[in-house]
Structure formats: structure tokens, C-alpha cells
Amino acid sequence: MSKREFSLSMRDVTKDYDGTRVLDVPELDVKQGEFLSLLGPSGSGKTTSLRLVAGFEAPSAGQIVIDGQDVAQVRAEKRNIGLVFQNYALFPHMTVAENIAFPLQMRSQSPSDIERRVAEALDLVDLAPYRDRNAAQLxxxxxxRVAIARAIVYEPALLLMDEPLGALDRRLRSRLQNELRALHRKLGITIVYVTHDQDEAMSLSDRVAIMNHGKIVQLGRPDALYDSPASLFVSNFLGDNNTLSARIAGADRAELAEGTVIPIPRVRTAVGAAADLTIRPERVRLAAESTGETTKPRFEGVVVDVVSLGAATQYCVQVDGVGALWASVQNSAHAFRGAVGDRVEVGWELDDVHVFPRNTDMLADSSALEDTAKLATADA
Ligand SMILES: Nc1ncnc2c1ncn2[C@@H]1O[C@H](COP(=O)(O)OP(=O)(O)OP(=O)(O)O)[C@@H](O)[C@H]1O
Ligand SMILES: [Mg+2]
Structure with missing residues (x-):
């Protein structure tokens, strides 16, 4: 199967149902060959976005442009888009091969082409031995995997997938994630993928669009979103956080609810403003004895809970003047090990603290979000 030129853009796209705006995307450009995930809570507009691109619904306003052409007048079946949804919707009375051949027959391909392409698609999803099985017996x-083969068999330039692995158990899901990643590499196809599973979005995607209330609140590479979230919402949606309630006490200090003043990365937020400070659990360092380190934030505390997860251990530490913090420690040979009741030193790097002035999640336009991102990550 061949790689091909492709572009998809949304411009000022909105969708209203009964006067309620459920989608508002001023600008989105999907790049040729990229794996883009839409990640967000239930009702945030993920499926609606796919339905508009697929052509099942028309936007209330704005343009969807595929390969330079506004597709408003192009019917769904003419858009050359492969679709895979959560409920596989195979034809149960047809064999695997017949299911995969179906879109090719709809496109009046020759029997020899159909035969060849079905065989190729079966190989790609590793189902060749099952070709004559009834779909219902899988x-x-x-x-x-049959649904994926059926969606890619006619070589669409774009594949839209809506929670395609949602109904599967964890082990199978992670295997199919690996297969999808390999398939994407092999085909060079552009994929827009909907999920509300953050690990799935992080592991599969070139870029992730975080959605909330019908808007894309942040778009970027998974590691960039994880390390530099523009808002508390994004930070909490991607991974775990220790969140501390604080007031800005200066350009580089914040006063915690317990009265302790701690250093923070430099902000331009007004003194006295309420803010949430976050520190990822894997950034919290524990040491059994004082390290003598004085330049970094250091505190003392007592271990109050230990959760062993095999590869890592999570410690909850009641930190003097700070409150309860979770630390996630990878279980390497020389890793910290402690037990409930142990007194420990707790520390982190200054840059591991993210500062989110309160109410920034309400900010609507992206310029405001960018400002927040700069504030949150501003260096001294
Ligand atoms: N046909 C419709 N008529 C009225 N409202 C609709 C319709 N389709 C979707 N909505 C509303 O639009 C909003 C976005 O729905 P959408 O299906 O896009 O969410 P989602 O992000 O896919 O959520 P989920 O994770 O639960 O699948 C929701 O509030 C939903 O109720
Ligand atoms: Mg949905």
C-alpha cells in the first residue's frame, strides 16, 4: 500500500444542537501521515468532531477542508475516509474475507484486485488463517482487527477511529495498540483517533488534542503536554499530580495553605492571587537521611502509606508544613525503600513545580491559554 499526499483542516468550525454549542474549533490542521488523538472527558465533542469530518453531520458554521477542497458538498461515501468505531459493526453472516472485500465491491473493483487486496489486508492484521471464518465466530x-482491515483495504488517505479498542480488556487493548502503531508506521496513513484513555493517547499519538466542553484546550506532542500543561485541567487529565493550594507571595514564592512559603518558578501573577501548585509524584524525591542539600526545596516528613505496584512503589508522606504528598519511586537496585512510620527527607527540583493561577481553565481563547502556559513554565 502506498503513502499519499493528504491534508485536513478545520476553520472556524462550530456545531450547535438545539441552540447549544457542542463544538467550537477555530483552527485545526492535521498533518500528512500523523497520528492525532482527540482526548477528553465524556461529552467534550470528540465523536462530534469525527462525525463532521466523516460527513455524517454538517457543521453549523465553518469549513472542513480535505486536500485543499471544502468538503461541505461532498457526501460521506465520496470522502475516501476509513472508519472504525467502538462496536465493530461487522456483517455477522459473512466471512472475514467477505467483510473485508465489501468496501472494494462497493467501489466496483475487479475480482482479481479484490482478491489481492483482501489477502494483503488480512496479512497486515495477522488474520490470514481466519479468512473463511464467520465474523460472528471471532x-x-x-x-x-477485521474492522481495521476493512477500513484500510481500499487505501483511504485518512482513517478515523472512535474508541476502537474501548470494549476490549486491558491486555488485548495494549496488544492492539502495538499493532496499530506498527500499521500506522507501515502504511504512512493519516489517523485521527478518539479515546478517553490518556495512556492510549500518549502511547499512540504524534500529537494529542485535549478537548473540554467542545473546545481544544491544548494541542501538542504527548511529552510536551505532560511536562508543560497549559492548565490544571490538562495537567490532571494527563497523569497524576500532587496539587497544593497556595497564594502567590512574590515573583518566585508561594505561601501554602499551611503557612509555609516555598520557592516556585518565576511568575507574573499578582501577589495575593490564589493558585494551584502541582508536582508529579515521580518528581518527588525521598531520602532516608538528610542529604545536606540546601539549594533545592527540602522538607521532612513521615511515611503514612506504601503501595507496591511491582515496577514502582508509591509512598504517601505527611510533609511538615506542606501536607500529604505522593512520591512514585521506580524499584531499581539502589532505590529508596521505606515503611510506614519512617521519617524521611522530601525534595524536588524547582522546575518540577507548576503554578496555575486559579480559574485559568475558564479562559476561552487560545492566546489567553498561551499566556497561562508561559506563566506556568516561565523561568527565572
Ligand atoms: N444528535 C445530537 N443531538 C443533540 N446533542 C448531541 C447530539 N450528538 C451529540 N450531542 C451532544 O454533544 C456533546 C458532545 O458529544 P460527543 O458525542 O461529541 O462527545 P464525546 O466527547 O464523544 O463523548 P464520549 O466520550 O462520551 O463518547 C454532548 O453534550 C452530547 O450530548
Ligand atoms: Mg464519543
Missing amino acids: SGGQQQ
Whole structure:
């Protein structure tokens, strides 16, 4: 299967149902060959976005441009888009091969072309031995692979997937994630993928668009979103956080609810403003004895809970003057090990603290969000 030129853009796209705005995307450009995920809570507009691109619904306003052409007048079946949804929707009375051949027959391909392409698609999803099985006699994961084969068999330039692995158990999901990643590499196809599973979005995507209330609140590479979230919402949506309630006490200090003043990365927020400070659990360092370090934030505390997860151990530490913090420690040979009741030193790097002035999640336009991002990550 061949790689091909492709572009998809949304411009000032909105969708209203009964006067309620459920989607508002001023600008989105999907790049050729990229794997873009839409990640957000239930009702945030992910499926609606896909339905507009697929052509199942028309936007209330704005343009959807595919390969330079406004597709408003292009019917869904003419858009050359592959679709995979959560409920596989195979034809249960047809064999695997017949299911995969179906879109090719709809496109009046020759029998020899159909034969060749079905064989190729079966190989790609590793289902060649199952070609003559009835679709109804397959496991959930196998059915989902047939659905993927059926969506890619006619070589669409764009594949839209809406929670395609949502109904599968964790182990199967992670296997199919690996297969999807490999398939994407092999085909060079552009994929827009909907999920509300943050690990899935992080592991599969070139870029992730975080959605909330019908808007894209941040768009970027998974590691950039994780390390430099523009808002508390994004930070909490991607991974775990220790969140401390504070007031800005100066350009580089904040006063915690317990009265302790701690150093923070430099901000331009007014003194006295309420803010949330976050520190990722894997950034919280624990040491059994004082390290003598004085330049970094250091505190003392007592271990109050230990959760062993095999590869890592999570410690909850009641930190003097700060409150309860979770630390996640990878279990390497020389890793910190402690037990409930141990007194420990707790520290982190200044840059591991993110500062989110309160109410920034309400900010609507992206310039305001960018300002927040700069504030949150501003260096001294
Ligand atoms: N046909 C419709 N008529 C009225 N409201 C709708 C319709 N389709 C979707 N909505 C509303 O639009 C909003 C966005 O729905 P959408 O299906 O895009 O959410 P989602 O992000 O896919 O959520 P989920 O994770 O639950 O699938 C929701 O509030 C939903 O109720
Ligand atoms: Mg949905």
C-alpha cells in the first residue's frame, strides 16, 4: 500500500444542537501521515468532531477542508475516509474475507484486485488463517482487527477511529495498540483517533488534542503536554499530580495553605492571587537521611502509606508544613525503600513545580491559554 499526499483542516468550525454549542474549533490542521488523538472527558465533542469530518453531520458554521477542497458538498461515501468505531459493526453472516472485500465491491473493483487486496489486508492484521471464518465466530479483538482491515483495504488517505479498542480488556487493548502503531508506521496513513484513555493517547499519538466542553484546550506532542500543561485541567487529565493550594507571595514564592512559603518558578501573577501548585509524584524525591542539600526545596516528613505496584512503589508522606504528598519511586537496585512510620527527607527540583493561577481553565481563547502556559513554565 502506498503513502499519499493528504491534508485536513478545520476553520472556524462550530456545531450547535438545539441552540447549544457542542463544538467550537477555530483552527485545526492535521498533518500528512500523523497520528492525532482527540482526548477528553465524556461529552467534550470528540465523536462530534469525527462525525463532521466523516460527513455524517454538517457543521453549523465553518469549513472542513480535505486536500485543499471544502468538503461541505461532498457526501460521506465520496470522502475516501476509513472508519472504525467502538462496536465493530461487522456483517455477522459473512466471512472475514467477505467483510473485508465489501468496501472494494462497493467501489466496483475487479475480482482479481479484490482478491489481492483482501489477502494483503488480512496479512497486515495477522488474520490470514481466519479468512473463511464467520465474523460472528471471532473474539472481540479479532473482530476489531477485521474492522481495521476493512477500513484500510481500499487505501483511504485518512482513517478515523472512535474508541476502537474501548470494549476490549486491558491486555488485548495494549496488544492492539502495538499493532496499530506498527500499521500506522507501515502504511504512512493519516489517523485521527478518539479515546478517553490518556495512556492510549500518549502511547499512540504524534500529537494529542485535549478537548473540554467542545473546545481544544491544548494541542501538542504527548511529552510536551505532560511536562508543560497549559492548565490544571490538562495537567490532571494527563497523569497524576500532587496539587497544593497556595497564594502567590512574590515573583518566585508561594505561601501554602499551611503557612509555609516555598520557592516556585518565576511568575507574573499578582501577589495575593490564589493558585494551584502541582508536582508529579515521580518528581518527588525521598531520602532516608538528610542529604545536606540546601539549594533545592527540602522538607521532612513521615511515611503514612506504601503501595507496591511491582515496577514502582508509591509512598504517601505527611510533609511538615506542606501536607500529604505522593512520591512514585521506580524499584531499581539502589532505590529508596521505606515503611510506614519512617521519617524521611522530601525534595524536588524547582522546575518540577507548576503554578496555575486559579480559574485559568475558564479562559476561552487560545492566546489567553498561551499566556497561562508561559506563566506556568516561565523561568527565572
Ligand atoms: N444528535 C445530537 N443531538 C443533540 N446533542 C448531541 C447530539 N450528538 C451529540 N450531542 C451532544 O454533544 C456533546 C458532545 O458529544 P460527543 O458525542 O461529541 O462527545 P464525546 O466527547 O464523544 O463523548 P464520549 O466520550 O462520551 O463518547 C454532548 O453534550 C452530547 O450530548
Ligand atoms: Mg464519543
